[in-house]
Amino acid sequence: xxxxxxxxxxxxxxxxxxxxxxxxxxxxxxxxxxxxxxxxxxxxxxxxxxxxxxxxxxxxxxxxxxxxxxxxxxxxxxxxxxxxxxxxxxxxxxxxxxxxxxxxxxxxxxxxxxxxxxxxxxxxxxxxxxxxxxxxxxxxxxxxxxxxxxxxxxxxxxxxxxxxxxxxxxxxxxxxxxxxxxxxxxxxxxxxxxxxxxxxxxxxxxxxxxxxxxxxxxxxxxxxxxxxxxxxxxxxxxxxxxxxxxxxxxxxxxxxxxxxxxxxxxxxxxxxxxxxxxxxxxxxxxxxxxxxxxxxxxxxxxxxxxxxxxxxxxxxxxxxxxxxxxxxxxxxxxxxxxxxxxxxxxxxxxxxxxxxxxxxxxxxxxxxxxxxxxxxxxxxxxxxxxxxxxxxxxxxxxxxxxxxxxxxxxxxxxxxxxxxxxxxxxx
Amino acid sequence: xxxxxxxxxxxxxxxxxxxxxxxxxxxxxxxxxxxxxxxxxxxxxxxxxxxxxxxxxxxxxxxxxxxxxxxxxxxxxxxxxxxxxxxxxxxxxxxxxxxxxxxxxxxxxxxxxxxxxxxxxxxxxxxxxxxxxxxxxxxxxxxxxxxxxxxxxxxxxxxxxxxxxx
Numbered sequence: 265x266x267x268x269x270x271x272x273x274x275x276x277x278x279x280x281x282x283x284x285x286x287x288x289x290x291x292x293x294x295x296x297x298x299x300x301x302x303x304x305x306x307x308x309x310x311x312x313x314x315x316x317x318x319x320x321x322x323x324x325x326x327x328x329x330x331x332x333x334x335x336x337x338x339x340x341x342x343x344x345x346x347x348x349x350x351x352x353x354x355x356x357x358x359x360x361x362x363x364x365x366x367x368x369x370x371x372x373x374x375x376x377x378x379x380x381x382x383x384x385x386x387x388x389x390x391x392x393x394x395x396x397x398x399x400x401x402x403x404x405x406x407x408x409x410x411x412x413x414x415x416x417x418x419x420x421x422x423x424x425x426x427x428x429x430x431x432x433x434x435x436x437x438x439x440x441x442x443x444x445x446x447x448x449x450x451x452x453x454x455x456x457x458x459x460x461x462x463x464x465x466x467x468x469x470x471x472x473x474x475x476x477x478x479x480x481x482x483x484x485x486x487x488x489x490x491x492x493x494x495x496x497x498x499x500x501x502x503x504x505x506x507x508x509x510x511x512x513x514x515x516x517x518x519x520x521x522x523x524x525x526x527x528x529x530x531x532x533x534x535x536x537x538x539x540x541x542x543x544x545x546x547x548x549x550x551x552x553x554x555x556x557x558x559x560x561x562x563x564x565x566x567x568x569x570x571x572x573x574x575x576x577x578x579x580x581x582x583x584x585x586x587x588x589x590x591x592x593x594x595x596x597x598x599x600x601x602x603x604x605x606x607x608x609x610x611x612x613x614x615x616x617x618x619x620x621x622x623x624x625x626x627x628x629x630x631x632x633x634x635x636x637x638x639x640x641x642x643x644x645x646x647x648x649x650x651x652x653x654x655x656x657x658x659x660x661x662x663x664x665x666x667x668x669x670x671x672x673x674x675x676x677x678x679x680x681x682x683x684x685x686x687x688x689x690x691x
Numbered sequence: 692x693x694x695x696x697x698x699x700x701x702x703x704x705x706x707x708x709x710x711x712x713x714x715x716x717x718x719x720x721x722x723x724x725x726x727x728x729x730x731x732x733x734x735x736x737x738x739x740x741x742x743x744x745x746x747x748x749x750x751x752x753x754x755x756x757x758x759x760x761x762x763x764x765x766x767x768x769x770x771x772x773x774x775x776x777x778x779x780x781x782x783x784x785x786x787x788x789x790x791x792x793x794x795x796x797x798x799x800x801x802x803x804x805x806x807x808x809x810x811x812x813x814x815x816x817x818x819x820x821x822x823x824x825x826x827x828x829x830x831x832x833x834x835x836x837x838x839x840x841x842x843x844x845x846x847x848x849x850x851x852x853x854x855x856x857x
Contacts (some may be wrong), residue, residue: 365745453775635723635779642721642781643812644751644758669755672725 267378267410271519272574279575280313283522287316294553296337299330304555317524321543321556325499331355334612335552337568338362343551347488347497348396354444359497360551368548369500372517376506379515379572380466380491382436384411387435387463391419392444392471398501399471403438403475406503412436413543419443422450430456433463441474442683444482447583449674459487468493470502472560472683473582475600477607482616493580498557499544499649505579513566513578520548523577536565541586542579560586590620590688592627597662601684602631605657610644611639611650615676621689629666631658634673717851718766718769719828722759723779726752731759737776743769746854747817747828762817762828764785764855785828786837787849792818792825800827803844809837819854826854 266272273283291307294300297541303320310316327335336343342362349357363367382388388407392400400418407414415428419440425447428434439447444467453456458464464486469479470493482544483490494514495502504521505514516523525534533538542559546552562585566578584598591597599618606616621628633654635647651668658666679689724730731750738745738761747762763769766782773780785845790796797816804811813830831837841848 381754449777453777637774637777638778640721640723640779640781642758642760642783644753645812647723647756647758648753670723670725672723672730673779675725 266574267375272375272576274575276575279518282519283547284310284312285347286519287522287545290545290547290553290555291319293337293550294555297552298334299326300335300337300553300555305574312428316522317556319556321531321558322554323558324498324560327357328355329553332358335554336360337553338551339675347398347401347501352615357498359500361500361549362551364550365500367551368520369402370405370409372500372503372520373402374409375517376493376503377403377406377410377412377436377468379506379508379574380468381489382407382412382466384409386412386435386465387415387432388412388436388438389415389417389425389432391417391425391426391437391439394418397471398495398497399438402495402501402503403468407436422447423454426451426454429462429464435463436466436468436498437464438468438470440471440683441469441478441482442472442614444469444486445478446527446678447487448482458485462486464488466491470495473584473588473600475604475607476581477604478614481607494561494579494582496559496561498554498559499546500549504544505608508570508572510571513570513580515570515574515576516579518576521545522547523565525563526558528560528562530587535575537567539580539583540565545619562586562672590685590686592620592629592664595662595664597629601661602658602666603685605654605661605668606631606633608657609650609654610636611646612654612670613673615674615678615683616685617676618686619689620687627690629664630669631666632669632671632676634671634676637673706839716784717762717828717849717854719783719785720761720763720766720769720773721783722761722773723756724750724759725756726754734759734761734773734778735791736767737772737778741768742771742854743772746819746831747815747826749813749815749828751813760813760815760828763856764851764852783830784834785830786834786841787854788827788829789824789847789849790827790843792820792823795826797827798825800841803846804829804831804837804842807836807840809840815842 287310291304293302294528343360344363345361349360390404394400404414404416417428447656465488467490469490479490491507493502494505505516507514524543526543527534527539528541542561542563544557544559545555562583563579566580584600589598602618606612613636616633619630651670654668744764745761749760751758770782790800809831811829815828817826819826
């Protein structure tokens with residue numbers, strides 16, 4: 265039931281004490297870096313969380329400005345790996361790890377996977393990219409730590425994915441939600457019913473924002489349990505927060521991360537239950553500690569105890585990254601709100617694209633969405649009704665009148681990596 | 692079943708007979724198409740390559756997209772092939788009614804339907820033999836009822852293979 269029972273079910277008081285102790289160790293360690301030496305010279309011992317909350321935030325820009333070594337606290341000879349963002353806009357964000365940092369991280373992912381029901385006997389097919397990206401390698405080491413046979417296949421080549429699933433009776437996959445939906449159409453084409461012909465039980469999805477509706481859709485199509493995970497490369501990668509069997513919120517591992525929710529405008533720390541930006545602090549990473557990091561991810565702490573017995577607080581599904589927000593004629597919209605509506609309609613497929621452009625000085629929102637072949641009844645009336653219904657639902661949800669275009673199945677571009685869902689022509 | 696026999700059957704049973712629905716059934720493929728150059732052509736290419744012959748068609752459009760309706764020999768095979776090509780297609784029951792190719796015969800058919808309160812959802816014609824006969828494809832909600840009424844009025848309904856043997 266638990267990977268590390270004493271840690272996962274630790275009493276809140278003890279966890280708080282533990283966090284204070286770790287924060288003090290962290291502050292001392294961080295001072296060995298060029299960046300935090302300046303930032304923290306005023307901070308000695310902290311006795312409470314409110315003491316800690318006086319330390320300024322660290323932003324993505326800070327990490328970029330500190331490229332490459334300003335955040336490193338140890339000699340390079342003790343670093344065993346780096347991960348890096350793509351850095352398409354400016355310096356990449358680079359994170360360094362010691363051997364022990366990697367062990368801690370792998371253990372955390374093993375804990376997550378175990379919590380979702382993965383055991384040594386399982387066969388794990390890792391359909392995420394390997395390389396600089398943390399998702400693939402992170403889960404790889406976590407699964408090995410847990411002891412499950414791991415197939416490091418990476419993404420793409422659907423035929424080969426299916427072949428491995430069949431031949432080795434894969435029970436667990438780690439996959440992008442958009443690829444899970446696309447893979448299903450390949451299965452259909454090959455006449456394979458995943459519910460009958462495959463041995464899949466569990467899927468971990470992540471690395472791109474998706475809605476509850478998408479998760480349920482994948483569960484329904486494959487007849488499996490799908491677990492949502494949260495992580496970001498600055499905080500190692502996957503394994504920061506993870507769903508338990510109750511699937512209502514993700515336990516954030518507070519022995520490894522200190523979490524706060526803040527008002528993104530004012531920086532004020534918000535009480536549990538209120539929605540805001542998640543701010544995280546690494547508690548155990550030695551090579552490169554990060555203090556009060558602004559994730560730009562919007563969520564809230566879910567109040568109340570979890571029936572699974574774990575005491576680590578849960579965060580809600582990420583509502584959106586503050587960077588993802590679209591402003592359309594003055595109205596704030598998150599792409600997730602649109603996806604949520606589209607995924608509810610069974611007559612629609614899983615692939616969609618949101619486009620925004622200026623026309624006569626006004627922002628116009630276009631949504632192209634594929635038709636689901638299986639639910640087409642052959643009449644124009646039904647299509648028109650569907651189109652009207654979707655426009656109506658979207659208008660209610662986002663407060664903007666969109667132009668919805670129904671397109672043929674398979675006609676929207678498909679990406680091997682993260683799906684590109686939003687194209688803003690105004691930029 | 693011969694027309695004469697049928698007629699007798701209908702008279703005997705005072706229109707309430709339970710003939711098997713499907714004895715007179717024909718099929719149409721309804722295909723979702725975007726209103727863009729090359730979309731219709733894609734369909735005709737797929738069907739042409741498999742020697743499937745289009746006997747009639749109609750397009751209902753709603754701006755950006757529409758529904759292409761086609762009558763083809765071997766609709767089931769065509770359906771499968773289109774599916775394989777990831778085309779959004781559904782197969783629908785229609786009534787294919789044969790009328791004489793002369794003035795007043797279409798009016799006669801429509802008159803029978805309207806006096807019996809049968810509403811047409813869609814309707815299009817195929818001229819199969821110039822000056823001799825035409826086939827009218829009709830889509831109705833009250834499918835079995837329409838079938839019975841047409842038969843009772845001596846209107847000839849064709850099944851899939853009959854459409855192509857004309």
